[in-house]
Amino acid sequence: MIYKLTIKKAKEWLANKEFSSAELTKACLDRIKETDETLRAFVTITEAHALEDARRADELIANGDDKPLLGIPFVIKDNFSTVGVQTSASSNVLRGYVPPFDATVVAKLKEAGMVMLGKTNMDAFAHGSSTETSDFGTTKNPWNPEFLPGGSSGGTGASVAADQAIAGIGSETAGSIRQPAAWCGIVGLKPTYGRVSRYGVVAMASSTDSPGPMTKIVEDSALVLNVLAGKDPHDATSSPKPTKDYTKGLNKSIKGRKIGISAKYIEGIEKDVLKAFEEARRVFEKLGASVVDIADLGIDILDPQYSIGVYTILQRAEVSSNLARFDGIRYGNDRSAFGDEAKRRIMLGTYTLSAGYYDAFYKKALKVRTIIVNEFHKMFEEVDAFIAPTSPSPAMPLGSSKNHPMFGEMADVLVEPSSIAGLPGINVPAGFSSNKLPIGLQVMGTQFAEDTILNLAHEFEANTEWHLRKPEL
């Protein structure tokens, strides 16, 4: 059962020679064999690579090396370029594409000693919030395989929740880390845009894509962020702002912290989710934080539903351009291999960028985005963080996204405003629905306030037990 360990525990045990990385890796690979026929979390399992990585890690451990993630088995979302390993972004268009280079995130994880177990399933090109748009089959929710894991990082979410790996990597454009983390009952950290390099991540919406950790506990996310954060000379949008040791200050008292909430973020959400949110609020209050409705502070914000419009226009526009490189000349598959969702997005994006429509759509969307950014800016002058349910509902049944082109946007309505503003957010497990599916809480902060939201999420986790529950598989 060592596959159930967190990074934190696994590191301790590896250091104490309780087991080797090879043993831990083998345990994870066995767990994958045992569960993945049901879950379908993987596009590619790199068993031989993983065992080789583990063997090398064990040598280094024997030599007293203490790289931060040495010998820890990870799963990586299939849109991260991995040298020598297929990177399909779960699309037929890229089926069989083997990159000659590593994404910066992957390179940094390797440098930190990670063992890569494989590449996880996702919505094709990250277009969706269900993994149902994947050309490699739908991933199932480990809590109930009749339900969706969320997406687009649904493969990583399901894999980490099912203890197939110690930790995983996802990427979020608007909800793709936090929403599957919420639906699968794990921690998912979407860093500030620019905090973690996008180099080598198959682009979805370049102006919001943010890679981040998906882990079993908050501290693990901090550990991984320590490895990933920082300026990348290959990514001009990565921030030169100095990074921090994000594991420090996790235990800091949150007494006196001011946490904002808004009625606009709980309108129309499911009853169980609302209940969990109210409980979460009380946990923070019990810890001495003051939870305030921002309306009482005289702060007005746009209804999150407006961000759906903004996000849809900006993201579709960028998608239509980002997918142009798959022109049928060099990747073996022509454009007919695009799924319906990609085609819809290409058409909508092409339309909104067309002469005569640009001003009405794209430009207007940019203006509203600026309004949303400014609103958050104002809000975070008054509060330290902002909490809300991560998703309006727990996981939805398989098939829910079919014939609902706006499914993802509706499922992500509560994360889209902070995503288009480029702000950091973290999902922590915060309860269960009456049908035993996980419910998530998100803590959002101002730009580069990862330390603040990690601290709040950690203190919440330390005073609740939701993260300790495991799905039965």
Add this chain to the structure above:
Amino acid sequence: MKNYTPIIGLEVHVELKTASKMFCRCSANYFGREPNTHTCPVCLGFPGALPVANAKAIEWCIMIALSLNCEINLLSKFDRKNYFYPDLPKGYQISQYDLPFGKNGSMELKNGKKIRIRRVHMEEDTAKLTHIGHPKLVSGSNVDKKMLNQVQHDNVSLIDFNRSGVPLVEIVTEPDFESASEVKEYLQKLQQIVRYLDVSNADMEKGDMRLEPNISLRPVSLRGVSPKETDEAISKRSPRSARDDSALPPYKVEVKNINSFRFVEKAIDFEIKRQANDYRYFPEPDIPPIHFTKDQISSLESQVPELPDARFSRFLREFSLTEYDSKILTREKNVANYFEEAVSIGKEHNISPKQIANWIINKKPNVNDVLPASLVKQIVSSTQVTSIDEADLEKVILQVLSENQKAVDDFKNGKENVIMFLVGQVMRQFKTKINANSVKELILKSIGD
């Protein structure tokens, strides 16, 4: 013909000679290199690869803009120009749309006319396509032989990505040209300027400088109306003609048999072309907007060397040269520098700038091999006249005249150029160089006597 006048606008692409490409670290020096050896995930447009702008290229673009009297946008950005073509690996070209680095500049022609420069912007070059019919047809062309042998089929197109992502500066004029000679002068001056700045070889044969004229006609009655195209119209033009390396600019505007139907047709064609291309520009999200301070721009301005026009005027003034001499000497920066260096050395030897100018223009010394000091030495020795005893000289002259009686007679009969033959005969008798003019005068005197 009397009813219309051609109006011509130019788009010129100048490839910069930076060490690396515009958005990656690959070498930008692709000419004559083995195809697809200067490539990386970025310039091949691999999924996930991201562009990082070459700061040197941006500086050089701004220096070109400053040299063309442009205003510099302190806030600028890159945009994506979306279109499909096999030489464009990303499916879009990173270019600049509404905030080019330079705008509203001008270049003065020698007739005093100012050609307005609409914009100077930065973009990336595309890959190079080679379309092959039967391989035998292309033997002798610069298609890589090895590659050709790998080609199994008769009809293929080859893509060389070495050029993909090489920095390209586009300079767009207003439609201010009215004749082919104006266009030619503009292009020559532009070429000189970028060479003076030392930012491009501007070798048209190698494709360092490529042009796309936009020609249309307007009735003479509209003269004085100065049409100004919108950015939108310019942005919608086809990029194709600008990239055909071999295409020479049609300097000549066909003005025969023009009638109003032809004019209408042209106008319609232009409009169709304009509307058919929609590049769906939007801000490049992978590159943050670029901010400059005024100080940064003045610092770049201070790096702009004295440009050909200014140098030409100074040469006239400072060295009392003719326009002809000044023009030739300032055509290339290294020749002008060479001249000035030689002048300052020559001053110590009483050699005038005019003498140096003549020597450089007539003898065309290799300015890379001959040091200015050696050049001055050559001039000094050529003008040094060994003084010879006049009596000796007269003796020799009389001897030469007596030995060449026929020549003397011819001269007397009006064949005046025979004199130079006699001068030569006299000078041959001396081992050192003597002044030909004084010999000539003495001969004339002797014959006259």
